[in-house]
Amino acid sequence: MTDLLPTTPYRGTRDLLPQQMSVRQQFFHPLFEVIESYGFGRYDGPILEPAEIYEAKSGEEIANQQLYALTDRGGRRLALRPEMTPSAARMIARNLGSLQLPVRWYSHVICHRYERPQRGRLREHWQINVDIFGSDSVNSEIELFELIHDMMGALGATRDMWALRVGDRVLLESILRDIVKVPGDRLAEVSSLVDRWEKYPREKLAEDAEKLSLTSAQFDLLAETLGSGDEVLRAVPAEVAERSHVVRLLNSEARELVTFDPFIVRGLQYYTGTVFEVFDLHPENRRALFGGGRYADLAGLFTRQQVPGIGFAVGDVTLQDFLETHGLLPAPRPQADAVVIPLGESLTAEARRMAGVLRRAGVRTTTPLEPRKLSKELSAADHLGARVAVVVAEDEWRREAVLVKNLATREQHEVPVAELADRVTAVLASPAP
Amino acid sequence: MTDLLPTTPYRGTRDLLPQQMSVRQQFFHPLFEVIESYGFGRYDGPILEPAEIYEAKSGEEIANQQLYALTDRGGRRLALRPEMTPSAARMIARNLGSLQLPVRWYSHVICHRYERPQRGRLREHWQINVDIFGSDSVNSEIELFELIHDMMGALGATRDMWALRVGDRVLLESILRDIVKVPGDRLAEVSSLVDRWEKYPREKLAEDAEKLSLTSAQFDLLAETLGSGDEVLRAVPAEVAERSHVVRLLNSEARELVTFDPFIVRGLQYYTGTVFEVFDLHPENRRALFGGGRYADLAGLFTRQQVPGIGFAVGDVTLQDFLETHGLLPAPRPQADAVVIPLGESLTAEARRMAGVLRRAGVRTTTPLEPRKLSKELSAADHLGARVAVVVAEDEWRREAVLVKNLATREQHEVPVAELADRVTAVLASPAP
Known part of the structure; x- marks a missing residue:
């Protein structure tokens, strides 16, 4: 006898059986509807991309440690996409001649990162990406933030459950450079320190700041300035405030959509202005669900034409945790509405x-494959979640009729074949038990 | 200046812009509906699987030449799944304790094979997989064949455009062994010769047969027997006919669903009985769209419990070619229904x-991001496929009204804000120009 192979999926990936898949589809589908209601068109692209498009822009962590890379038989170095934005940038650059910018695009894609699997983080996950390419207007921010509110609403989430936290790299850079006096060649590293602010205790941050040659006075000033909330907006020079989309946003009627948070940096290198995340406020699940930002020149790897943009992504793993924590996870939809059982x-x-008659009336219907007892078939129907059993029996069939059984109430009636579809859809239209 | 990276996708993969994606979604979506109407539940699984699950069962061509393999940082040998069946088998084996067999499962997944890209064949493609696991009844064949007919109907295809060709490895093996007298250790190779029958001229096949030590008399007998159509059914021994699902099918009322074709073998090693394909009858596109078959023991790699099954797959590349060739490809759906333009x-x-009012009424609506002339916005609206423009202008706004313009007829009316949603949905409900 040969050895059996293990049945567990590769670490950090998941099997989704129909019940689990039904849950995922039910929370993703309303999001697609909302996104499309804003006139976004869905696109798709390859999972395999040239590895260098990530090495150039996605940030060191992704390129050096998290990329699933391979070399094909023709010697090309490829990667499983760890994120969608570089692919989208490539597609935008490729089609600049025919696209009328700005464009609103979204996708629903699978991405791979080699990470240590943990709560909210797997190696393979599905994510929605939403982007506006080709506009530098703050109207894009406002539109995406309204969209996010509608998406959260479609999931059943109320505003006490989450916050849309918004920062601005334009402001952050000015704070670091003009106020804290961080030298130009340390800006990136100190930004990355700010990015870690919430995750580490104050002492650890102070230590790291020292390693970056910040004096303790500089560190305290940094903490104080960023911690001052809206005061930040008055602390930065006027010409910086003028360039900041977030300042403009906070001065508009859209201000109520967001929570200004100067500590928000987001990891990806290509962000150049507004950065934001949807944050779960539940005490046991404090983490970002959505992440996004603005980029001044996204497609620069592929074209000399400057294409500004703004976008965000939301993944299924963190989203499902959020819904579960807040009791918003939909129940699996039954696989069938009715079964037709021959006696x-x-x-x-x-x-x-x-069964064909019922299917054509929109009723999801199965029939038995193997000859089994009626009681067995009825229990299988219950297991499947079906609400109606149609029994085809000799006596009734001779009268061109069948038996229709409501599986919730256990009521059963003889129904002429010509009325079958109407009767079954009527039972299904009645409230579920 | 740094060099720009190429914008073309990796060879054999595709970018799908919103217009192209809309087409793909429109031909896949009705198929999901039909499959679900039969009570099939959708599942999903990892793209990355242990490489050995393909090396064992998928056939030499896939494992040795077509697998995208990689080794992760932990030293595990992985592959991008080239097909879904081994993953499904793994999942079935893993969940045997909780599943009530038989189960009806389907998936819509992306698969990767390293092939020479050509018409109908790419390196990355999406496919639907439909399987019944855990039943050895011919009712499974009949159900899947009815389903295939309904799927083709949902695509708008009529029966002159395609044929469901069905063969049986049980019959083929008997023909080879009992009639042509092929030695047991040559059965696989001669089956593979039959699989190539339609692709090569007779002389080439005869040559190959000679290499397999078939005499020319044996070769002629093989050609004659397989070419005799239904006569095959009478040529095989009675106990073979009894074991054949296809013989049973052809003797039932379901016979009209299929075209019996003893030459059908299908490439995958795990098929053990019924094998079938949906074949495009168009003279310029003669090829298989769907392929499938029955397996006596699919999950044998993973469990000692024997799980018979039957299933098929259909990919987007060949399907799109079919629809295009027969003039059945749907037109792209416009990205937005309405635009709201501030003057x-x-x-x-x-x-x-x-715009928010319209979206809540189910109208896909955009608003301009940049200040532009009305004429520019109207032409952008046309480009997007929108049918209505709502103009918000000062005078009308003071009267709590807006202008609603039908972009097809160019008619324009002042409409009170309170009636906006009704008026716009009325225009959209009228027949498209």
Whole structure:
């Protein structure tokens, strides 16, 4: 006897059986509807991309440690995409001649990162990406933030459950340079320190700041300035405030959409202005669900034409945790509405015909494959979540009728074949037990 | 200046812009609906799987030449799945304790094979997989064949465009062994010769047969027997006919669903009985669209419990070619139904509010991001495929009204804000120009 292979999926990936898949589809589908209601068009691209498009822009962590890379038989170095933005940038650059900018695009894609699997983080996950390419207007920020509110609403989330936290790299850079006096060649590293602010205790941050040659006075000033909330807006020079989309946003009627948070940096290198995240406020699940930002020149790897943009992504793993924590996870949808059971093998073809009648009326219907007792079939129907059983039996069939059984109430009626579809859809339209 | 990276996708993969994606979604979506109407539940699984699950069962061509393999940082040998069946088998084996067999499962997944890209064949493609696991009844064949007919019907295809060709490895093996007298250790190779029958001229096949030590008399007998159509059914021994699902099928009322074709073998090693394909009858596109078959023991790699099954797959590349060839490809759906245009930047927030009113009424609506001339916005609206433009202008706004313009007829009316949603949905409900 040969050895059996293990049945567990590769670490950090998941099997989704129909019940689990039904849950995922039910929370993703309303999001697609909302995004499309804003006139975003769905696109798709390859999972395999040239590895260098990530090495150039996605940030060191992704390129050096998290990339699933391979070399094909033709010697090309490829990667499983760890994120969608570089692919989208490539596609935008490729089609600049025919696209009328700005464009609103979204995608629903699978991405791979080699990470240590943990709560909210797997190696393979699905994410929605939403982007506006080709506009530098703050109207893009406002539109995406309204969209995020509608998306959260579609999931059943109320505003006490989450916050849309917004920062601005334009402001942050000015704070670091003009106020804290960080030298130009340390700006990136100190930004990255700010990015870690919430995750580490104050002492650890102070230590790291020292390693970056910040004096303790500079560190305290940094903490104090960033911690001052809206005061930040008055602390930066006027010409900086003028360039900041976030300042403009906070001075508009859209201010109520967001929580200004100067500590927000987001990891990806290509962000150049507004950065934001949807943050779970539940005490046991404090983490970002959505992450996004603005980039002044996203497609620069691929074209000399400057294409500004803004976008965000939201993944299924963190989203499902959020919904679970807040009791918002939808129940799995049953796989079938009705079953048609022949009493005796000689009625198999007739049962199949009745199943066809129901399917054409929009009723998801199964028929038994193996001859089994009626009681067994009824229990299988219950297991499947079906609400109606149609029994094809000889006596009734001779009268061109069948038995229709409501599986919730256990009521059963003889129904003429000509009325079958109407009767079954009526039972299904009645409130579920 | 740094060099720009190429914008073309990796060879054999595709970018799908919103227009192209809309087409793909429109032909896949009705198929999901039909499959679900039969009570199949959708599942999903990892793209990355242990490489050995393909090396064992998928056939030499896939494992040795077509697998995208990689080794992760932990030293695990992985592959991008080239097909879904081994993953499904793994999942079935893993969940045997909780599943009530038989189960009806389907998936819509991306698969990767390193092939020479050509018409109908790419390196990355999406496919639907439909399987019944845990039943050895011919009712499974009949159900899947009815389903295939309904799927083709949902695509708008009529029966002159395609054929469901069905063969049986049980019959083929008997023909080879009992009639042509092929030695047991040559059965696999001669089956593979039969699989190539349609692709090569007779002389080439005869040559190959000679290499397999078939005499020319044996070769002629093989050609004659397989070419005799239904006569095959009478040529095989009675106990073979009894074991054949296809013989049973052809003797039932379901016979009209299929075209019996003893030459059908299908490439994958795990098929053990019924094998079938949906074949495009168009003279310029003669090829298989769907392929599938029955397996006596699919999950044998993972469990000692024997799980018979039957299933098929259909990919987007060949399907799109079929639809294109027969003039059945759907037109792309416009990205937006309506645009709301403020006349002047001071009305931007008002326009955004009206857009929200329309979205909540189910109208896919955009508003301009940059201040532009009305004529520019109207032409952008046309480009997007929108059918209605709502203009928010000062005079009308003071009267709590807006202008609603039908972009097809160019008619324009002043409409009170309270009636906006009704008026716009009425225009959209009227037949498209």
